[in-house]
Amino acid sequence: MTVLKVANLNKKYGSKKVLHNVSFAIPKGSILGLIGPNGAGKSTIMKTIVGLTSANSGSIEIDGKQLTKHNRKALASVGTMIETPALYDNLSGIEHLHLYNEGQTTNAEIEQIMQETQIASFAKRKAKKYSLGMRQRLGIAITLLNHPKLLILDEPMNGLDPQSTHDLRDLLLKLAQRGISILISSHLLDELARIADSYVVINHGRVVQEAPADEFLSTGNQLVKIETTDAAKAAEVLNAAGLDAHVNDRKVEFPAADDALNTGLVALVNAHIKITNVEQSNADLEESLLKLLTSDNQKEEQ
Known part of the structure; x- marks a missing residue:
């Protein structure tokens, strides 16, 4: 079953075209790594999927429902964390969870989410005292409140210490095993290589390659x-x-x-x-990515 299907997505900012016929899909319970250099279009793709910006053309289907400018019902099954979570410094972690809960999650389920994301030990402290790792984990907890079928995470490992990175990696693998599909971007390629089932490489707003992890890595020497x-x-x-x-x-x-x-x-x-x-x-993920980008950049220059 396909949870996310992106087809021929095009996006312009003024006269500048930033996305060119971007297409890919994520099956149920799969982790797809969205990778590429800074400015390649990764964040724009994610923001377009969750409705923070609109595409000029193309289609987005989430859990079998078409996402349109005037119909956002498909987003009800999506959990999103793009960039660092925006938190209220004077609210505790548990107060954030109750604030963002729209009645879909019981107190028992909130407790379960707190345990899963390992925030229970600091959930009663105010967010202004949180480290970046704590903020990221609380952000993930908030994304799980609506029982999502799809998680979209933009650089969730940025700035985390090794233990927090390890904990987040384990959490994402457990969520995928539960059937949640995950679209994740990260510059930490070694960490991404530990969890991704497949990759989409973006360069200059175009899909350079979409492939399962083993096939993608086999492109390297x-x-x-x-x-x-x-x-x-x-x-x-x-x-x-x-x-x-x-x-x-x-x-x-x-x-x-x-x-x-x-x-x-x-x-x-x-x-x-x-x-x-x-x-x-x-060759590892970094070597395979560099080889692809070098080849693609040479084509752009010709």
């Missing part, structure tokens, strides 16, 4: 990554052996083409360089 006691020396030895090696994050890497792994290991052993770990893997 497969790499051999070796940890040694001397990465710089290892890179010299590997390059001398005809491999295109470089040091990245204290590991030496080179493309895993043909018999490259065996060639590299033999060269390092013969050079008496101690090998502490070897792995062979696809």
